[in-house]
Amino acid sequence: MATLKDVAKETGLTVTTVSRVLNNRGYISEEARQKVYDAMKKLNYHPNEVARSLSRQTTNTIGVIVPHIKHPYFAELISNLENQAYKKGYKILLCNSQEKGEKEREYLDMCTSNRVAGIILCSGTVAVEEFNGSNIPLITLERYLENGTATVECDNRQGGRMAAEKLIASGCKRLLHISGVRETAMPADLRAVGFGEVCREREIPCKEVDTSSFEYEHLEYHDLIEKILRENQKVDGIFASSDLIAAQILQVCYSMGICVPEQVKLIGFDDVNIASLTTPPITTIHQPIREMAEMAVNLLAEAAEGKVVPKRSILPVALVERGTT
């Protein structure tokens, strides 16, 4: 592979001058600049980013650690993170922790060893307490953070409240909430809190059922949903903590001969593509995934420059009415 020296030789300029062109530093004549670009192209020269990173003691890479890649929520989140990172001149190192503490720890170490500019963590909590990446900014997204730089969440509690209010306003008398995994404490748990609050305020009976990490890992809830529906036959309104769960509720209702929204009304959470791909499409709580991703990358960039950033940012949610209410 061609080196800086080869480029200098080809142009007849000094290595220092070529280096100044590449780093856009100091005065360089337009003629010299063009000579360097032409030589780079001719020799197929690619500046060695590894060497540059070493001298800067950091890279322009963001480590993104998620518990799932193909879960539609994380697919959408990763897409938005990559997009904003690109705009800010960063690249994404993608890590799938599968919500396992040991993999999180391993990935946090790997990110540190690779001198990332910062880490966006959307997984677990255990590892964070042990994380000691010195001055590497650590931003968590929809996860709690004890000793990190900043956390970005949506207003989960308000989302739960909105879902309860909408179901009650639609005439539901017996509500059910199918929540996320309860093994790890997460901001998303506040969806159940907000939902329960409104039910108590309005004196509407409400039951909450947890899901397990097994279902979460396999994205598969059908058997559990069927069991829940058989045990709670008088329920006429369901709030699911994700659109993925809501889509499967819709399928189980169909196979059990329960009409949605006539007999049972249904609200999901996230507003990812699945919510608009079912028949009928799913009424849901919109989580501002794009804005959350942008904010996470921006906070990371500011923290990497040494700026003070807000420790916690909570973004608003919104009810999106579709065909299941």
Added chain:
Amino acid sequence: MATLKDVAKETGLTVTTVSRVLNNRGYISEEARQKVYDAMKKLNYHPNEVARSLSRQTTNTIGVIVPHIKHPYFAELISNLENQAYKKGYKILLCNSQEKGEKEREYLDMCTSNRVAGIILCSGTVAVEEFNGSNIPLITLERYLENGTATVECDNRQGGRMAAEKLIASGCKRLLHISGVRETAMPADLRAVGFGEVCREREIPCKEVDTSSFEYEHLEYHDLIEKILRENQKVDGIFASSDLIAAQILQVCYSMGICVPEQVKLIGFDDVNIASLTTPPITTIHQPIREMAEMAVNLLAEAAEGKVVPKRSILPVALVERGTT
């Protein structure tokens, strides 16, 4: 941040000995090894992977370039690539080209400058012809490759044949194929070829309609599908080139009062999660995404070691019967 020298000082060993422990080279007593590990933990020392990469002149990073992240097919593909990369000791640098030639080119350059171990390209074709990353292995996945290392595809033509045979066996008399984007030549175009072949062999009338990159980019086909269905009212069997399109056909049929599978039978392609989340779930052609991802990473690893690898690998597909046929 602690350095190798600090670790040496803490343990009382030489820098060379500590380095040998880290690189697992030469004879090291168990006692010395433990001393080094203890000191690393105490000092929170992380070996500088950037420096190691520089001396090796390569990294253990794979550049993955996709045209879309949140498209369910690519979400599933990326998930499988990350998983296999992890098993093989690689990390993933994720790049979203949005199927734009200039972004592809930029990302190929970025990967080269960052001295990746190899590139897995699932996007476009233009850039590949211009790619000159010297000895960096370039594996394409479901994309044609002129001057790269290897290409991995599924048997698209056979998938198209299977879809036609299934629809005809189910009694369909007038078939329609909604294909992918026709602006770029792709292996997926062979789905239409295989489908058309069987229709001609069996003398069943068949029409093919293309989609545009606009719909692909926005994952939004409803208006186009409604127009197609209004213009082809006698059609009783549809083969869609992705499950995403099939899910939207299902919705449009529902809103137009067309019963699936009673009046119109429907087959998708890919077998991603959406296909099993609709009501009824979608009969589809299973693309072996996991195996294709594993093969792409393995070919890359072998090519990086200088081994000779097959230029082209075609994996088998299978019909998965669900509720739309």
